[in-house]
Amino acid sequence: MKYENDRYTLGGMDVHAICREFGTPLYVYDAAYIAGQVAHFKAAFSGVPARIKYACKACSNLAIIQLMRKLGTGLDTVSPAEIQLGLAAGFKPEEIVFTPNCVDFGEIEQAIETGTVINIESISSLQKFARKYGGAVPICIRLNPNISTQVNSDTVDWWHNQSKFGISRSQLDTVKELEADHDLKINGVHIHSSSVIMSPEIFTAGARTVFDIAAGFKYLEYVDFGGGIKVDVGDGSPVIDLPALGQTLENLYSDFCDRVGRRIEIWFEPGRYLIGNAGVLFAECTVIKKNEAVDFVGVDTGFNHLIRPMFYDAYHDIVNVSNPGGAKHTYTVVGNLCEIDNLGKERRLNQVREKDLIAIKSAGAYGYAMASSYNSRPRPAEVLVMDGQAHLIRRRETYADMIQQMVPLDL
Numbered sequence: 573m574k575y576e577n578d579r580y581t582l583g584g585m586d587v588h589a590i591c592r593e594f595g596t597p598l599y600v601y602d603a604a605y606i607a608g609q610v611a612h613f614k615a616a617f618s619g620v621p622a623r624i625k626y627a628c629k630a631c632s633n634l635a636i637i638q639l640m641r642k643l644g645t646g647l648d649t650v651s652p653a654e655i656q657l658g659l660a661a662g663f664k665p666e667e668i669v670f671t672p673n674c675v676d677f678g679e680i681e682q683a684i685e686t687g688t689v690i691n692i693e694s695i696s697s698l699q700k701f702a703r704k705y706g707g708a709v710p711i712c713i714r715l716n717p718n719i720s721t722q723v724n725s726d727t728v729d730w731w732h733n734q735s736k737f738g739i740s741r742s743q744l745d746t747v748k749e750l751e752a753d754h755d756l757k758i759n760g761v762h763i764h765s766s767s768v769i770m771s772p773e774i775f776t777a778g779a780r781t782v783f784d785i786a787a788g789f790k791y792l793e794y795v796d797f798g799g800g801i802k803v804d805v806g807d808g809s810p811v812i813d814l815p816a817l818g819q820t821l822e823n824l825y826s827d828f829c830d831r832v833g834r835r836i837e838i839w840f841e842p843g844r845y846l847i848g849n850a851g852v853l854f855a856e857c858t859v860i861k862k863n864e865a866v867d868f869v870g871v872d873t874g875f876n877h878l879i880r881p882m883f884y885d886a887y888h889d890i891v892n893v894s895n896p897g898g899a900k901h902t903y904t905v906v907g908n909l910c911e912i913d914n915l916g917k918e919r920r921l922n923q924v925r926e927k928d929l930i931a932i933k934s935a936g937a938y939g940y941a942m943a944s945s946y947n948s949r950p951r952p953a954e955v956l957v958m959d960g961q962a963h964l965i966r967r968r969e970t971y972a973d974m975i976q977q978m979v980p981l982d983l
Contacts, residue, residue, distance in 0.1 A: 573602075573852050573891075573931060580893040580931065582852060583957030587893055590962050591929055594953050596856045597873035599940050601631075603639055603958035605850040610643045613842060616814040619822035620838045625669050627799050628654055630843030630937035631851070635956055635965035637661040640846070648799075648841040651675075652682050659686070669796070669841075671714060671762070673737060677701075684709055691762050691796070693738050695746055702754035712760030712796060713747060714738045715785065738764040744785065751789075760839075761786040762796035772812055776820055783828040786836075794837035801845040805934040807887035844937035851936020853878050853952070857928045858908065867903050869924045871915070874907020876946040878932060878939050881915050889933040890916045898923035905930065909947050940966075945974050 573582045580587045583602040591598055613624060625648040626640040632654060637647065638661045646667040647658040658668045665687030672679055673693060677700045683690055684705070692698050693714035701711065716738030739747060751758055763782040779797070786795050802811045821838070829835050855871035862868070880886035890905050892898065900920050907913035915932060924930070943951050950969035955962050 573893075573933060575896060578896070580891070580896070584960055585957055585962060587852075587854065587931065588929060590955060590957070591854050591856075593962065594955055594964065595968065596854050596929070597871075597877055597952040598854045599851060599935065599952055599954045600854060600962075601636065601847065601851045601936055601954070601956045603850075603956055606636075606639060606847055607643055609846045609850070610640075610645060612814065613840070613845065614644075616818035617821065617838065617840070619818060620825045621835060622838045622840060623794075624846075625796075625839055625841045626846060627841045627843030628657065629941060631847050631939070631941055632657060633940070633954055633956075633965050634661055635963070636847065637663075639956070639958075645846075646839075648843075649688070652679055655683060655686055655688055669712070669839075671841075689760070691760070693762075693764075695739060695743055698739070698747065698750055702750045702756055707755040707757045710757040710759040710791065710793075712762050712794075713758055714762040714764055715782065716740055716764050738762075741785075748788070757791045758789045759791045759793040760796055761789065761792065762839075763798055772817055772820070775812070775817060776824070779821060779824050783824065783831075787828070787832050792832070792836055794839050796839035796841065799841045799843050799845070801840075801842055803845055803848045803934070805849070805887055806889040809887075848937035849934050851934070851939055853932040853935040853939060855930045855932065857924050857926050857930055860924060860926060867901065869903045869905045869921070869930070870908060871905060871930050872908055873932075873952070874909040874913045874915070874947075874949075875911070876907075876909060876949055877943045877952055878915065878935055879942050879944075880938055882913065883942075888916065888935060890919050890921065891931045891933065892922045892924050892928055893931050894928035895922045895925065905932075908949070945969065948974060950974060 573580055582600055583604055590600055623646055625646040627648040628637055629650050634657055637657055641662050647663050648669050648671060649655050649658060650672055655668055655670060669689040669691055670683040671691040677697055680690060680697060691712040691714050692701060750756060761782055763778050782795055786792055804811045855873040857869055858872050859870040875882040881888060901923050902918055903921050903924060904918060905916040907915055940954055945951060953968040954966035956965045
Protein backbone atom coordinates (compact mmCIF):
# COMPACT_ATOMS: atom_id res chain seq x y z
CA MET A 573 0.00 0.00 0.00
CA LYS A 574 1.39 3.40 -1.01
CA TYR A 575 0.61 7.02 -0.19
CA GLU A 576 0.77 9.05 -3.38
CA ASN A 577 -0.97 12.19 -4.64
CA ASP A 578 -2.75 12.69 -1.29
CA ARG A 579 -4.36 9.25 -1.32
CA TYR A 580 -3.57 5.66 -0.41
CA THR A 581 -3.38 3.16 -3.23
CA LEU A 582 -2.82 -0.57 -3.52
CA GLY A 583 -1.72 -1.98 -6.86
CA GLY A 584 -2.33 1.48 -8.31
CA MET A 585 -5.98 1.55 -7.22
CA ASP A 586 -7.55 3.87 -4.67
CA VAL A 587 -8.19 1.83 -1.54
CA HIS A 588 -11.36 3.76 -0.69
CA ALA A 589 -12.81 2.81 -4.08
CA ILE A 590 -11.99 -0.86 -3.51
CA CYS A 591 -13.65 -0.85 -0.10
CA ARG A 592 -16.70 1.01 -1.35
CA GLU A 593 -17.18 -1.69 -3.98
CA PHE A 594 -16.63 -4.72 -1.75
CA GLY A 595 -17.31 -3.46 1.79
CA THR A 596 -15.38 -3.96 5.01
CA PRO A 597 -13.81 -5.83 6.65
CA LEU A 598 -11.90 -6.80 3.52
CA TYR A 599 -8.65 -8.57 2.67
CA VAL A 600 -6.93 -7.07 -0.37
CA TYR A 601 -3.79 -8.47 -2.03
CA ASP A 602 -1.44 -6.82 -4.52
CA ALA A 603 -0.46 -9.20 -7.36
CA ALA A 604 2.35 -6.94 -8.57
CA TYR A 605 3.95 -6.96 -5.13
CA ILE A 606 3.77 -10.76 -4.99
CA ALA A 607 5.40 -10.98 -8.42
CA GLY A 608 8.16 -8.66 -7.21
CA GLN A 609 8.83 -10.80 -4.14
CA VAL A 610 9.05 -13.96 -6.25
CA ALA A 611 11.51 -12.18 -8.56
CA HIS A 612 13.59 -10.93 -5.62
CA PHE A 613 13.77 -14.42 -4.14
CA LYS A 614 14.82 -15.97 -7.45
CA ALA A 615 17.48 -13.29 -7.99
CA ALA A 616 18.93 -13.72 -4.49
CA PHE A 617 19.51 -17.42 -5.04
CA SER A 618 20.39 -17.30 -8.73
CA GLY A 619 23.84 -18.70 -7.95
CA VAL A 620 22.40 -22.11 -7.07
CA PRO A 621 19.86 -24.32 -8.87
CA ALA A 622 17.01 -23.15 -6.65
CA ARG A 623 13.33 -24.05 -6.78
CA ILE A 624 10.64 -22.12 -4.93
CA LYS A 625 7.76 -24.09 -3.41
CA TYR A 626 5.16 -21.58 -2.20
CA ALA A 627 3.97 -22.54 1.29
CA CYS A 628 0.27 -22.21 0.59
CA LYS A 629 -0.75 -22.56 4.24
CA ALA A 630 0.16 -18.85 4.45
CA CYS A 631 -2.69 -17.92 2.12
CA SER A 632 -4.52 -20.81 0.49
CA ASN A 633 -6.98 -18.95 -1.72
CA LEU A 634 -7.19 -20.75 -5.07
CA ALA A 635 -6.59 -17.53 -7.03
CA ILE A 636 -3.38 -16.85 -5.07
CA ILE A 637 -2.19 -20.41 -5.74
CA GLN A 638 -2.98 -19.92 -9.44
CA LEU A 639 -0.96 -16.70 -9.41
CA MET A 640 2.02 -18.48 -7.82
CA ARG A 641 1.91 -21.10 -10.57
CA LYS A 642 1.85 -18.34 -13.20
CA LEU A 643 4.92 -16.83 -11.51
CA GLY A 644 6.78 -20.11 -11.80
CA THR A 645 6.79 -21.48 -8.27
CA GLY A 646 6.02 -24.97 -7.08
CA LEU A 647 3.82 -25.67 -4.07
CA ASP A 648 4.41 -26.74 -0.48
CA THR A 649 1.33 -28.35 1.11
CA VAL A 650 0.50 -29.70 4.55
CA SER A 651 -2.89 -31.39 4.00
CA PRO A 652 -4.74 -33.43 1.36
CA ALA A 653 -7.06 -30.47 0.71
CA GLU A 654 -4.09 -28.22 -0.05
CA ILE A 655 -2.85 -30.84 -2.52
CA GLN A 656 -6.26 -30.77 -4.20
CA LEU A 657 -6.13 -26.97 -4.35
CA GLY A 658 -2.74 -27.22 -6.03
CA LEU A 659 -4.02 -29.67 -8.63
CA ALA A 660 -7.09 -27.48 -9.22
CA ALA A 661 -4.77 -24.51 -9.79
CA GLY A 662 -2.95 -26.44 -12.49
CA PHE A 663 0.15 -27.70 -10.70
CA LYS A 664 1.48 -31.08 -11.73
CA PRO A 665 1.70 -33.60 -8.87
CA GLU A 666 5.48 -33.65 -9.07
CA GLU A 667 5.54 -29.87 -8.56
CA ILE A 668 3.81 -30.29 -5.19
CA VAL A 669 5.59 -31.31 -2.00
CA PHE A 670 3.54 -32.75 0.87
CA THR A 671 5.00 -31.94 4.30
CA PRO A 672 2.44 -33.01 6.92
CA ASN A 673 2.91 -33.03 10.68
CA CYS A 674 1.61 -35.65 13.11
CA VAL A 675 -0.97 -36.95 10.61
CA ASP A 676 -2.51 -40.37 10.17
CA PHE A 677 -0.44 -42.44 7.75
CA GLY A 678 -3.49 -42.62 5.49
CA GLU A 679 -2.85 -39.00 4.46
CA ILE A 680 0.63 -39.94 3.31
CA GLU A 681 -0.82 -42.85 1.35
CA GLN A 682 -3.28 -40.47 -0.34
CA ALA A 683 -0.44 -38.15 -1.32
CA ILE A 684 1.59 -41.03 -2.72
CA GLU A 685 -1.40 -42.12 -4.82
CA THR A 686 -1.66 -38.56 -6.13
CA GLY A 687 2.01 -38.55 -7.13
CA THR A 688 3.24 -35.66 -5.00
CA VAL A 689 6.69 -35.41 -3.45
CA ILE A 690 6.59 -36.93 0.04
CA ASN A 691 8.35 -35.38 3.03
CA ILE A 692 8.36 -37.61 6.13
CA GLU A 693 9.03 -36.08 9.54
CA SER A 694 8.70 -38.88 12.11
CA ILE A 695 10.29 -42.26 12.70
CA SER A 696 6.83 -43.80 13.10
CA SER A 697 5.73 -42.67 9.63
CA LEU A 698 9.07 -43.64 8.14
CA GLN A 699 8.75 -47.16 9.54
CA LYS A 700 5.26 -47.55 8.07
CA PHE A 701 6.44 -46.16 4.76
CA ALA A 702 9.43 -48.51 4.66
CA ARG A 703 7.27 -51.60 5.32
CA LYS A 704 4.71 -50.69 2.65
CA TYR A 705 6.72 -49.06 -0.13
CA GLY A 706 10.39 -49.87 0.43
CA GLY A 707 12.42 -48.21 -2.33
CA ALA A 708 9.53 -48.07 -4.82
CA VAL A 709 8.69 -44.43 -3.96
CA PRO A 710 11.39 -41.78 -3.38
CA ILE A 711 11.03 -39.73 -0.22
CA CYS A 712 12.44 -36.73 1.57
CA ILE A 713 13.15 -36.75 5.29
CA ARG A 714 12.46 -33.70 7.41
CA LEU A 715 15.07 -33.00 10.07
CA ASN A 716 15.07 -31.08 13.31
CA PRO A 717 18.84 -30.70 13.49
CA ASN A 718 18.94 -28.77 16.79
CA ILE A 719 21.32 -26.15 15.46
CA SER A 720 23.52 -24.42 18.01
CA THR A 721 25.16 -21.04 17.43
CA GLN A 722 26.63 -18.32 19.59
CA VAL A 723 23.87 -15.94 18.47
CA ASN A 724 20.59 -16.21 20.39
CA SER A 725 21.66 -19.68 21.54
CA ASP A 726 19.16 -19.80 24.39
CA THR A 727 16.27 -18.96 22.07
CA VAL A 728 17.45 -21.40 19.43
CA ASP A 729 17.94 -24.26 21.88
CA TRP A 730 14.54 -23.61 23.48
CA TRP A 731 12.83 -23.52 20.08
CA HIS A 732 14.36 -26.77 18.87
CA ASN A 733 13.76 -28.56 22.15
CA GLN A 734 10.07 -27.67 22.24
CA SER A 735 9.42 -28.06 18.51
CA LYS A 736 7.29 -31.02 17.42
CA PHE A 737 8.59 -30.84 13.86
CA GLY A 738 11.07 -33.14 12.18
CA ILE A 739 13.25 -36.13 12.95
CA SER A 740 15.83 -35.45 15.63
CA ARG A 741 19.54 -35.77 14.89
CA SER A 742 19.66 -38.36 17.65
CA GLN A 743 17.38 -40.57 15.52
CA LEU A 744 19.52 -40.50 12.37
CA ASP A 745 20.95 -43.94 13.12
CA THR A 746 17.41 -45.32 12.98
CA VAL A 747 16.86 -43.57 9.64
CA LYS A 748 20.01 -45.13 8.24
CA GLU A 749 18.99 -48.58 9.51
CA LEU A 750 15.59 -48.30 7.83
CA GLU A 751 17.26 -47.07 4.65
CA ALA A 752 19.57 -50.08 4.58
CA ASP A 753 16.98 -52.69 5.61
CA HIS A 754 14.34 -51.57 3.09
CA ASP A 755 16.55 -50.05 0.37
CA LEU A 756 14.79 -46.71 0.81
CA LYS A 757 15.33 -44.12 -1.88
CA ILE A 758 15.88 -41.03 0.27
CA ASN A 759 16.43 -38.42 -2.42
CA GLY A 760 15.77 -35.27 -0.37
CA VAL A 761 16.70 -33.83 3.01
CA HIS A 762 14.59 -31.04 4.50
CA ILE A 763 15.55 -28.78 7.37
CA HIS A 764 12.76 -27.41 9.51
CA SER A 765 13.04 -23.66 9.99
CA SER A 766 10.92 -20.85 11.37
CA SER A 767 10.81 -17.09 11.48
CA VAL A 768 11.01 -17.50 15.27
CA ILE A 769 14.70 -18.34 15.01
CA MET A 770 15.78 -17.48 11.47
CA SER A 771 18.83 -15.24 11.11
CA PRO A 772 21.88 -15.31 8.81
CA GLU A 773 23.88 -17.10 11.50
CA ILE A 774 21.17 -19.69 12.09
CA PHE A 775 20.72 -20.25 8.36
CA THR A 776 24.46 -20.71 7.82
CA ALA A 777 24.75 -23.14 10.72
CA GLY A 778 21.71 -25.01 9.43
CA ALA A 779 23.12 -25.21 5.92
CA ARG A 780 26.38 -26.67 7.14
CA THR A 781 24.55 -29.18 9.31
CA VAL A 782 22.08 -30.32 6.67
CA PHE A 783 24.81 -30.57 4.01
CA ASP A 784 26.84 -32.78 6.37
CA ILE A 785 23.84 -35.05 6.90
CA ALA A 786 22.69 -35.01 3.29
CA ALA A 787 26.10 -36.13 2.04
CA GLY A 788 25.41 -39.54 3.56
CA PHE A 789 22.43 -40.35 1.27
CA LYS A 790 23.46 -41.96 -2.01
CA TYR A 791 20.22 -41.11 -3.86
CA LEU A 792 20.29 -37.44 -2.89
CA GLU A 793 18.77 -35.09 -5.51
CA TYR A 794 17.85 -31.99 -3.48
CA VAL A 795 18.14 -30.24 -0.13
CA ASP A 796 15.09 -28.30 1.06
CA PHE A 797 15.75 -25.32 3.33
CA GLY A 798 12.06 -24.70 4.10
CA GLY A 799 10.85 -21.19 4.86
CA GLY A 800 11.20 -18.81 7.79
CA ILE A 801 12.59 -15.81 5.87
CA LYS A 802 11.32 -12.71 7.64
CA VAL A 803 9.92 -9.60 6.00
CA ASP A 804 10.05 -6.02 7.25
CA VAL A 805 6.72 -5.30 8.94
CA GLY A 806 7.75 -1.89 10.26
CA ASP A 807 8.46 -2.84 13.87
CA GLY A 808 12.19 -2.22 13.71
CA SER A 809 13.16 -5.88 14.00
CA PRO A 810 16.14 -6.95 11.87
CA VAL A 811 15.46 -8.84 8.67
CA ILE A 812 17.75 -10.99 6.55
CA ASP A 813 19.70 -9.48 3.65
CA LEU A 814 18.51 -12.03 1.10
CA PRO A 815 21.17 -11.39 -1.60
CA ALA A 816 23.92 -11.69 1.03
CA LEU A 817 22.34 -14.92 2.25
CA GLY A 818 22.24 -16.18 -1.31
CA GLN A 819 25.96 -15.51 -1.69
CA THR A 820 26.70 -17.34 1.55
CA LEU A 821 24.67 -20.33 0.41
CA GLU A 822 26.35 -20.30 -3.00
CA ASN A 823 29.76 -20.69 -1.35
CA LEU A 824 28.58 -23.48 0.96
CA TYR A 825 26.79 -25.17 -1.94
CA SER A 826 29.87 -25.13 -4.14
CA ASP A 827 31.93 -26.82 -1.43
CA PHE A 828 29.19 -29.40 -0.89
CA CYS A 829 28.94 -30.27 -4.59
CA ASP A 830 32.72 -30.74 -4.73
CA ARG A 831 32.40 -33.05 -1.76
CA VAL A 832 29.63 -35.27 -3.17
CA GLY A 833 30.80 -35.10 -6.75
CA ARG A 834 27.55 -33.86 -8.33
CA ARG A 835 25.16 -30.93 -8.39
CA ILE A 836 21.92 -31.13 -6.47
CA GLU A 837 18.88 -28.89 -6.41
CA ILE A 838 18.15 -26.44 -3.60
CA TRP A 839 14.51 -26.00 -2.60
CA PHE A 840 12.87 -23.27 -0.54
CA GLU A 841 9.33 -23.04 0.85
CA PRO A 842 8.67 -19.33 1.41
CA GLY A 843 5.18 -18.25 2.42
CA ARG A 844 5.23 -15.02 4.42
CA TYR A 845 8.14 -13.63 2.37
CA LEU A 846 6.12 -13.85 -0.84
CA ILE A 847 2.70 -12.69 0.35
CA GLY A 848 2.91 -11.25 3.87
CA ASN A 849 3.35 -7.60 2.93
CA ALA A 850 1.18 -8.00 -0.19
CA GLY A 851 -2.00 -8.17 1.89
CA VAL A 852 -3.92 -5.53 3.83
CA LEU A 853 -6.96 -6.03 6.05
CA PHE A 854 -9.24 -3.00 5.73
CA ALA A 855 -11.73 -2.18 8.46
CA GLU A 856 -14.04 0.71 9.31
CA CYS A 857 -13.89 2.60 12.57
CA THR A 858 -17.17 1.91 14.36
CA VAL A 859 -16.61 3.78 17.62
CA ILE A 860 -14.17 6.06 19.41
CA LYS A 861 -14.20 5.63 23.16
CA LYS A 862 -12.10 6.55 26.16
CA ASN A 863 -11.55 4.43 29.26
CA GLU A 864 -9.51 6.35 31.81
CA ALA A 865 -6.21 7.15 30.04
CA VAL A 866 -6.73 4.92 27.00
CA ASP A 867 -8.30 6.12 23.77
CA PHE A 868 -9.76 3.21 21.84
CA VAL A 869 -10.48 2.91 18.14
CA GLY A 870 -13.08 0.20 17.68
CA VAL A 871 -13.26 -1.39 14.22
CA ASP A 872 -15.55 -3.82 12.41
CA THR A 873 -13.08 -6.71 12.54
CA GLY A 874 -11.17 -8.56 15.26
CA PHE A 875 -9.03 -11.56 16.06
CA ASN A 876 -11.62 -13.74 14.36
CA HIS A 877 -10.27 -12.27 11.11
CA LEU A 878 -6.65 -11.57 12.10
CA ILE A 879 -5.57 -13.63 15.10
CA ARG A 880 -1.83 -12.97 14.92
CA PRO A 881 -1.68 -9.92 17.23
CA MET A 882 -3.47 -11.79 20.03
CA PHE A 883 -2.04 -15.26 19.33
CA TYR A 884 1.60 -14.38 18.64
CA ASP A 885 1.82 -10.79 19.90
CA ALA A 886 2.63 -10.04 16.25
CA TYR A 887 3.09 -6.48 15.08
CA HIS A 888 0.99 -5.13 12.19
CA ASP A 889 1.40 -1.52 11.15
CA ILE A 890 -1.94 0.32 11.28
CA VAL A 891 -2.83 3.39 9.21
CA ASN A 892 -5.82 5.73 9.12
CA VAL A 893 -6.17 6.06 5.36
CA SER A 894 -9.13 8.44 5.57
CA ASN A 895 -7.35 11.28 7.39
CA PRO A 896 -3.69 11.27 6.33
CA GLY A 897 -3.26 14.92 7.25
CA GLY A 898 -4.79 14.66 10.71
CA ALA A 899 -2.87 15.41 13.89
CA LYS A 900 -1.14 12.42 15.43
CA HIS A 901 -2.73 10.85 18.49
CA THR A 902 -2.10 7.69 20.50
CA TYR A 903 -4.79 5.02 20.22
CA THR A 904 -5.27 1.36 21.02
CA VAL A 905 -7.03 -0.28 18.09
CA VAL A 906 -9.47 -2.99 19.15
CA GLY A 907 -11.86 -5.41 17.49
CA ASN A 908 -15.58 -6.01 17.92
CA LEU A 909 -15.45 -9.40 19.65
CA CYS A 910 -16.71 -10.08 23.14
CA GLU A 911 -13.12 -10.72 24.27
CA ILE A 912 -9.93 -8.78 24.86
CA ASP A 913 -9.25 -8.11 21.20
CA ASN A 914 -6.25 -5.85 20.67
CA LEU A 915 -5.11 -5.34 17.10
CA GLY A 916 -2.54 -2.70 18.02
CA LYS A 917 -1.68 -1.12 21.36
CA GLU A 918 -0.64 2.51 21.81
CA ARG A 919 -0.28 3.35 18.13
CA ARG A 920 0.41 6.84 16.83
CA LEU A 921 -2.27 7.39 14.19
CA ASN A 922 -3.61 10.42 12.38
CA GLN A 923 -6.75 11.50 14.21
CA VAL A 924 -9.39 8.80 13.80
CA ARG A 925 -13.08 9.56 13.36
CA GLU A 926 -16.00 7.18 13.24
CA LYS A 927 -16.45 5.75 9.73
CA ASP A 928 -12.77 6.33 8.87
CA LEU A 929 -11.12 3.54 6.87
CA ILE A 930 -8.38 1.76 8.82
CA ALA A 931 -5.68 -0.35 7.13
CA ILE A 932 -3.98 -3.19 9.00
CA LYS A 933 -0.87 -3.98 7.01
CA SER A 934 1.31 -7.09 6.48
CA ALA A 935 -1.82 -9.25 6.68
CA GLY A 936 -1.31 -11.35 3.56
CA ALA A 937 0.20 -14.34 5.36
CA TYR A 938 -1.68 -16.23 8.08
CA GLY A 939 -4.46 -13.68 8.02
CA TYR A 940 -7.49 -15.04 6.24
CA ALA A 941 -5.92 -18.51 6.39
CA MET A 942 -6.36 -18.51 10.20
CA ALA A 943 -9.68 -16.63 10.26
CA SER A 944 -12.80 -17.98 11.94
CA SER A 945 -16.44 -17.10 12.44
CA TYR A 946 -16.04 -16.74 16.21
CA ASN A 947 -18.89 -14.80 17.83
CA SER A 948 -20.89 -15.93 14.77
CA ARG A 949 -19.42 -13.10 12.76
CA PRO A 950 -18.83 -13.94 9.10
CA ARG A 951 -15.41 -14.05 7.50
CA PRO A 952 -14.42 -11.16 5.20
CA ALA A 953 -14.27 -11.17 1.43
CA GLU A 954 -10.92 -11.38 -0.37
CA VAL A 955 -9.86 -9.26 -3.35
CA LEU A 956 -6.81 -9.51 -5.62
CA VAL A 957 -5.68 -6.33 -7.38
CA MET A 958 -4.05 -7.27 -10.67
CA ASP A 959 -3.35 -5.28 -13.83
CA GLY A 960 -5.28 -2.28 -12.55
CA GLN A 961 -8.43 -4.22 -11.66
CA ALA A 962 -9.85 -5.45 -8.37
CA HIS A 963 -10.94 -9.09 -8.63
CA LEU A 964 -13.20 -10.68 -6.03
CA ILE A 965 -11.49 -14.01 -5.21
CA ARG A 966 -13.66 -15.01 -2.25
CA ARG A 967 -17.10 -13.67 -1.50
CA ARG A 968 -18.00 -12.51 1.98
CA GLU A 969 -19.29 -15.27 4.23
CA THR A 970 -22.99 -15.12 5.09
CA TYR A 971 -25.21 -16.37 7.88
CA ALA A 972 -26.39 -19.12 5.53
CA ASP A 973 -22.76 -20.18 4.95
CA MET A 974 -22.12 -20.39 8.68
CA ILE A 975 -25.09 -22.65 9.41
CA GLN A 976 -25.13 -24.81 6.28
CA GLN A 977 -23.35 -27.69 8.00
CA MET A 978 -25.35 -27.50 11.22
CA VAL A 979 -28.00 -30.15 11.76
CA PRO A 980 -30.88 -28.83 13.93
CA LEU A 981 -32.81 -31.18 16.17
CA ASP A 982 -36.56 -31.60 16.01
CA LEU A 983 -37.26 -30.82 19.66
